[in-house]
Amino acid sequence: MSDAKRPVGVALVGMGTVGTEVLRYMETNGDELAARIGAPLELRGIAVRDTSKDRGVDSSLLTDDPVSLTLREDVDVVVEVMGGIDIAKPLLIGALNAGKAVVTANKALLAEYTDELAEAADSTESDLYFEAAVAGAIPVLGPLRRSMAGDQVERVVGIVNGTTNFILSEMDSTGAAYSETLAEASRLGYAEADPTADVEGYDAAAKAAILASIAFHSRVTAKDVYREGISAITPAQFESARHMECTIKLLALCEKVRRSDGTEAVSARVYPALIPLGHPLASVDGAYNAVVVEAEAAGRLMFYGQGAGGAPTASAVLGDLVAAARNKVMGGRAPGESTYRALPVATIDDVVTRYHVSMSVHDRAGVLSQVAAEFSNHGVSIAQVRQTESEQGAELVVLTHRAAERDLAATVSALSEMDSVREIVSVIRLEGEDQ
Numbered sequence: 001m002s003d004a005k006r007p008v009g010v011a012l013v014g015m016g017t018v019g020t021e022v023l024r025y026m027e028t029n030g031d032e033l034a035a036r037i038g039a040p041l042e043l044r045g046i047a048v049r050d051t052s053k054d055r056g057v058d059s060s061l062l063t064d065d066p067v068s069l070t071l072r073e074d075v076d077v078v079v080e081v082m083g084g085i086d087i088a089k090p091l092l093i094g095a096l097n098a099g100k101a102v103v104t105a106n107k108a109l110l111a112e113y114t115d116e117l118a119e120a121a122d123s124t125e126s127d128l129y130f131e132a133a134v135a136g137a138i139p140v141l142g143p144l145r146r147s148m149a150g151d152q153v154e155r156v157v158g159i160v161n162g163t164t165n166f167i168l169s170e171m172d173s174t175g176a177a178y179s180e181t182l183a184e185a186s187r188l189g190y191a192e193a194d195p196t197a198d199v200e201g202y203d204a205a206a207k208a209a210i211l212a213s214i215a216f217h218s219r220v221t222a223k224d225v226y227r228e229g230i231s232a233i234t235p236a237q238f239e240s241a242r243h244m245e246c247t248i249k250l251l252a253l254c255e256k257v258r259r260s261d262g263t264e265a266v267s268a269r270v271y272p273a274l275i276p277l278g279h280p281l282a283s284v285d286g287a288y289n290a291v292v293v294e295a296e297a298a299g300r301l302m303f304y305g306q307g308a309g310g311a312p313t314a315s316a317v318l319g320d321l322v323a324a325a326r327n328k329v330m331g332g333r334a335p336g337e338s339t340y341r342a343l344p345v346a347t348i349d350d351v352v353t354r355y356h357v358s359m360s361v362h363d364r365a366g367v368l369s370q371v372a373a374e375f376s377n378h379g380v381s382i383a384q385v386r387q388t389e390s391e392q393g394a395e396l397v398v399l400t401h402r403a404a405e406r407d408l409a410a411t412v413s414a415l416s417e418m419d420s421v422r423e424i425v426s427v428i429r430l431e432g433e434d435q
C-alpha cells in the first residue's frame with residue numbers, strides 16, 4: 001500500500017454526549033470521510049472511565065488508560081472530548097510532543113493553556129484543531145483564522161453559550177425562573193458536566209478568551225475575561241426589558257478599546273445585557289448561538305447555528321478530524337497560533353456602554369432630582385427615567401447614555417448611600433444599539 005493510502009489511526013478520548021455522536025458519524029459516514037481524506041479513518045481505541053459499561057461498541061476498543069492509547073504508534077490523530085483540565089492537559093501535550101495531531105472541544109483547557117498546547121504542537125509541527133470549542137457547530141474559529149487572516153478584526157460580539165441562551169429564551173417566553181429550565185438544558189446535552197460553568201458565565205468566558213486571542217492576535221486567557229452569569233436574572237427584569245422593547249441575552253464581547261491613558265488594549269467580557277428586539281442577536285433563541293464579527297475591510301459578518309448538543313458539536317469535531325487526517329495523508333499543517341501583538345487586557349473600568357439602573361426609592365418630594373444629581377455628579381448622563389408606584393414606595397428606572405463603567409460604579413455606590421434610596425434592585429448594561 002502506498003503511504004498516501006495508509007489508514008489514519010484515531011484515538012477517541014471520552015464517550016459522552018459529544019464522543020458518542022462523533023463515533024456514530026465516523027461509522028455511518030466512513031466511506032465519505034475516507035474519500036475526502038484520501039485514506040480511511042481507523043479507530044484504534046476509545047478511552048472511557050468505565051470499560052465494563054455496555055456502550056454498543058466493540059468492547060475490545062475500550063480502555064481506561066488514555067495515555068497509553070494516545071501514544072500508540074498507530075495513532076495519528078487524538079480526538080479529545082472528555083473535558084476537564086487536570087488529565088486532558090498533560091495528555092494532549094504528551095500527544096502533541098509525540099507528533100500526534102489533536103482535535104479537541106475542550107474550551108476550559110484551551111482558554112487557559114493554548115500557549116502550552118501550541119508550543120507542544122510547534123515542537124513537532126503537529127496540528128491542534130478546536131473548532132468545536134467555540135459555538136459548537138458554527139464554523140467561527142476557522143473563518144477568523146483563515147478567511148479573515150488579511151483583515152483587522154475590531155469587535156466580536158456573540159451569544160456563545162447554548163445552555164444560558166436556552167434558559168433566558170424560556171424565561172422570556174414563559175416567565176419561568178432560571179432554575180426551572182436548567183434541568184431541561186442538562187437533559188438535552190447542552191450543559192457542562194458542572195452546569196455552574198454555564199450559568200455563572202465561565203463557559204462563555206472561556207470562549208470569549210479563545211475568540212479574543214484569535215481575533216486580535218493577542219493572548220487572552222479566561223482569567224482576563226470580566227464575567228457575570230445569569231443566576232441573578234429575574235422575571236421582573238424581563239418585564240422591564242419588554243417595556244424598553246428589549247430582551248436579555250448573555251453576551252460575550254471582545255473588542256479593541258482605548259484605555260484612559262490612550263493605550264490600545266483588548267477588552268473581553270461576559271455579562272447578561274439588554275439588547276433591542278430589532279438587534280440580530282435578539283432573535284437567537286434556544287440552544288442556538290450567533291457570533292457577530294466586525295472587521296475593517298469585511299464590515300459586519302454574522303455566524304449563526306447550533307452552539308451545543310451532541311450532534312452539532314460532533315459536526316465541528318469531525319470537520320477538524322477530516323482536516324487533521326488529510327494533513328497526515330497529504331502533508332501540510334493548519335495555521336498555527338498567532339499572538340504576536342501581545343496587547344494588554346483592559347479592565348472592566350475601561351468599558352464604555354449604557355446602563356439600566358433599577359432602584360427602590362422612598363416616594364417623597366425631591367427624590368427624583370437628588371437621584372438625577374448623583375448621576376450628574378459622576379458625569380453619567382441620563383437618557384430616560386421611569387417611575388412606578390408600589391406599596392413599599394416607588395421604583396425608579398434610569399437608562400443612561402454611554403458612560404464609563406468606573407463612573408457608573410461610583411454613581412451606584414453613591415446612590416446606595418442615599419437616605420432616599422431604599423435599595424439598588426439591579427444594574428444591567430444595554431448593548432447593541434449601534435446595529
Ligand SMILES: NC(=O)C1=CN([C@@H]2O[C@H](COP(=O)(O)OP(=O)(O)OC[C@H]3O[C@@H](n4cnc5c(N)ncnc54)[C@H](O)[C@@H]3O)[C@@H](O)[C@H]2O)C=CC1
Nearest residue numbers: 014015016017018047048049081082083105106308309313
Ligand atoms: N455538550 C456540548 O454541547 C458541548 C461540549 N463541548 C465540550 O466537549 C467536551 C465533552 O463534552 P460532553 O460530551 O458534553 O461531556 P460528557 O460529560 O457528556 O462526556 C465526557 C465523557 O468523558 C468521560 N471521561 C471523563 N474523564 C475521563 C477520563 N479520565 N478518561 C476517559 N473518559 C473520561 C466521561 O465519563 C464522559 O462520558 C467538553 O470539553 C465540553 O466542554 C464543546 C461544545 C459543546
Ligand SMILES: N[C@@H](CC=O)C(=O)O
Nearest residue numbers: 161162163190191192
Ligand atoms: N455547555 C455549553 C456546550 C457548548 O459549548 C453550552 O451550553 O454552550
Ligand code: NA
Nearest residue numbers: 131134136138
Ligand atoms: Na464552532
